[in-house]
Structures are given as structure tokens and as C-alpha cells.
Amino acid sequence: METLFNKNSHSKPLIIAGPCSIETPEQLDNTVQELVSQGINLIRGGVWKPRTRPGSFEGLGSIALPWIQEIKNKYPVKFAIEVASAQHVEEALAHEIDILWVGARSTVNPFTVQEIAESLKGVNIPVMIKNPVNPDLSLWIGAVERFQKIGIQDLAVIHRGFSNFRDQIHRNSPLWQIPIEFRTHFPDLMMINDPSHISGKRDLVPIIAQKALDLNFDGLIIESHCNPDQAWSDAAQQLTPKNLEFMLSQLKTRKVKFEAAEMLNQLAEIRSQIDQADHDLLEALHRRMQLVEKIGEYKKLNNVAVLQMERWKEIFDSRPKWGESLGLNPELIQEIFGILHQESIRTQTEILDKIESNN
Numbered sequence: 001m002e003t004l005f006n007k008n009s010h011s012k013p014l015i016i017a018g019p020c021s022i023e024t025p026e027q028l029d030n031t032v033q034e035l036v037s038q039g040i041n042l043i044r045g046g047v048w049k050p051r052t053r054p055g056s057f058e059g060l061g062s063i064a065l066p067w068i069q070e071i072k073n074k075y076p077v078k079f080a081i082e083v084a085s086a087q088h089v090e091e092a093l094a095h096e097i098d099i100l101w102v103g104a105r106s107t108v109n110p111f112t113v114q115e116i117a118e119s120l121k122g123v124n125i126p127v128m129i130k131n132p133v134n135p136d137l138s139l140w141i142g143a144v145e146r147f148q149k150i151g152i153q154d155l156a157v158i159h160r161g162f163s164n165f166r167d168q169i170h171r172n173s174p175l176w177q178i179p180i181e182f183r184t185h186f187p188d189l190m191m192i193n194d195p196s197h198i199s200g201k202r203d204l205v206p207i208i209a210q211k212a213l214d215l216n217f218d219g220l221i222i223e224s225h226c227n228p229d230q231a232w233s234d235a236a237q238q239l240t241p242k243n244l245e246f247m248l249s250q251l252k253t254r255k256v257k258f259e260a261a262e263m264l265n266q267l268a269e270i271r272s273q274i275d276q277a278d279h280d281l282l283e284a285l286h287r288r289m290q291l292v293e294k295i296g297e298y299k300k301l302n303n304v305a306v307l308q309m310e311r312w313k314e315i316f317d318s319r320p321k322w323g324e325s326l327g328l329n330p331e332l333i334q335e336i337f338g339i340l341h342q343e344s345i346r347t348q349t350e351i352l353d354k355i356e357s358n359n
């Protein structure tokens with residue numbers, strides 16, 4: 001079966017672009033015309049828009065669907081929209097929509113995901129699943145599994161970032177470690193980045209998009225509008241098709257792997273040094289834990305509390321400084337020692353409890 005989301009059939013990142021929301025037939029036509037002239041043939045456009053608060057533009061709904069059909073008759077494009085219910089799916093299929101996506105607010109709800117998946121039983125259509133709004137890897141994995149179980153094979157996922165309370169920079173925090181970990185579970189699934197929703201402002205879009213390519217994402221879904229400042233939704237983050245074209249021309253695509261033999265030799269050499277450094281690190285860690293256990297026994301013998309705030313504070317203050325003088329990021333060192341201290345407490349508590357129960 002021919003699939004759209006096949007990692008091996010795309011040499012360049014897959015680009016999906018289009019307006020946040022479909023507003024008028026003219027806005028849709030003008031935007032698509034410009035995108036097509038740049039060679040973009042996968043178009044996105046919001047029809048039903050789940051908004052955080054009432055009063056924001058929630059999409060035109062069903063009346064926009066025939067406009068999409070007209071656009072598809074006029075231009076050689078495939079069209080993607082968001083669906084959030086079985087009813088949406090039915091209407092989208094009736095209007096020959098080519099690609100569906102499940103939004104971040106739907107992915108959080110297994111009932112909704114299941115409903116959408118079941119409405120697609122026996123249908124051969126590409127589906128993209130956005131990460132849930134909250135940073136919950138299992139929910140994202142679960143959503144993919146629900147579609148796989150129903151038999152949907154042409155699947156991709158979209159990393160659109162996660163809701164946050166105080167991230168001053170991003171609209172949705174990228175928390176890159178989550179999509180990276182996701183990929184360890186589904187290495188063959190295409191992972192598409194959505195720099196528009198992560199950044200929330202157009203100046204930041206290229207930076208996020210480049211970071212995604214540096215991390216080997218397979219594609220980008222980007223909001224583009226013929227007149228972004230007048231957009232009915234997400235005005236601050238949409239790019240004109242011209243700006244999008246410029247941005248795409250500036251992005252550097254990276255090779256997935258080292259290829260040349262000489263590079264591979266050098267890489268193998270440096271990696272073996274890393275192996276040695278990691279080994280040293282683990283031995284040092286082992287030594288530290290043995291000393292911590294020794295103090296644990298001593299604390300038990302003398303009936304002294306596990307937590308020693310003064311000493312801990314001294315460590316917490318000094319280690320980041322030591323690290324910094326070696327050129328290491330002090331915040332990282334603080335985090336590492338925080339984890340080590342938790343482990344010391346756990347180990348020593350175990351020692352104290354164990355000896356006590358033997359008495």
C-alpha cells in the first residue's frame with residue numbers, strides 16, 4: 001500500500017503549510033495559490049478550532065468544506081484538517097479531505113481518540129496525531145496505539161509543544177526530550193514538528209524549525225496566511241507564503257547519519273573515548289555511593305539523622321561552582337547533585353530501617 005507518511009520515501013523534510021483557520025474562499029485561494037507556486041502541495045487549514053476560551057474564533061465549521069473541494073479541483077494539492085469527533089470525520093470524508101489530524105486537546109482524552117479511531121475503521125487515510133497538551137508521553141503513545149489497533153497504517157505524529165504556566169519564550173514549551181523519547185518507542189513513525197504552535201510568534205518560527213531539523217525530525221507543519229496580520233486566529237505566529245519560502249530556503253537539512261569512511265573512523269575514535277569517560281564517571285559514582293553507605297552505617301551506630309542540611313547546603317553551593325570552573329553548566333551540576341542527594345537519602349534510609357528491623 002502506498003503511504004504518505006513513509007520515512008524512507010522522503011529525501012527532504014516533508015512540508016505541510018497553510019492557514020491556521022479557513023476564513024473566506026478568497027483567503028484560502030490566495031494562500032494556496034502562493035504556496036503551490038513554491039512547490040508546496042500539502043496544505044493544512046483549520047475548519048473546527050478548539051479554542052482555550054470562548055469568544056475566540058472557533059472555525060467556520062462545515063461551510064468551509066466545499067471550499068476545500070474547490071481548491072483541490074483547482075490546484076494539485078492534498079488537504080489536511082483537524083477532526084475532533086466521529087461527526088467531523090464523517091463530514092471530512094464526505095468532502096474528500098485527504099489527511100486528518102487529531103489535535104492536542106483531543107489526544108489528552110482516550111474516549112475522543114477511540115471515537116475518532118473507530119470512525120476510521122476500514123478507511124485508508126493518512127492520520128497525524130499531535131502530542132497531548134500536557135507533557136504525558138504515555139497518552140501520546142496510547143493515542144498512536146489506538147489508531148494502530150483499528151488498522152490505520154499511514155500514521156505520523158506532530159510535536160506541537162506542551163502547555164505551560166510560565167514559559168516566557170514559547171507559546172507551548174517544546175520539552176524536546178519528550179519527542180526524543182517518543183521516537184525510541186516508534187522509530188519508524190514520521191515525526192513532524194509544528195514550530196508555529198511552539199513559538200507563538202513568527203520571529204521564533206525559523207529557530208524552532210531549525211532545531212527540529214537538527215534533531216532529525218522528518219517534517220514541518222507551518223502556519224502560513226496570505227495576510228497574517230489580519231488573520232482571524234493565531235495572527236502573531238503565521239508567516240506570509242513569501243516569508244515561509246525564505247525561511248525554508250535558509251533551513252539547513254542534516255544527514256541522518258555519518259556516511260564517509262573517514263568520518264566514521266573519527267566518530268568511532270571519539271565514541272570510544274566517550275565510553276571510557278562514561279566508565280570513569282560510573283566508577284566515581286560507585287565510589288561515592290559506597291562512601292554514602294559507610295556514613296549511613298555510622299549514622300545508624302550513633303543514632304544520627306539521615307538528612308544533614310549544613311553539609312548538603314555546602315555541597316549544593318560548591319559543586320556547581322567547581323563545575324563552572326571546568327566549563328560545565330552550573331545548572332546541570334546542581335540538578336545532578338540534587339538527584340545524587342535524593343539517592344543518598346534513599347540508600348541511607350534503607351540502611352537505617354533495615355538495621356532497626358533486625359534489632
Ligand SMILES: O=C(O)C(=O)C[C@]1(C(=O)O)C=C[C@@H](O)C=C1
Nearest residue numbers: 295306307308309311312341344
Ligand atoms: O555527609 C553526610 O552526612 C552524608 O550522608 C552524605 C550526603 C551526600 O550525599 O553527600 C548525604 C546526605 C546528607 O544530607 C548530606 C550529604
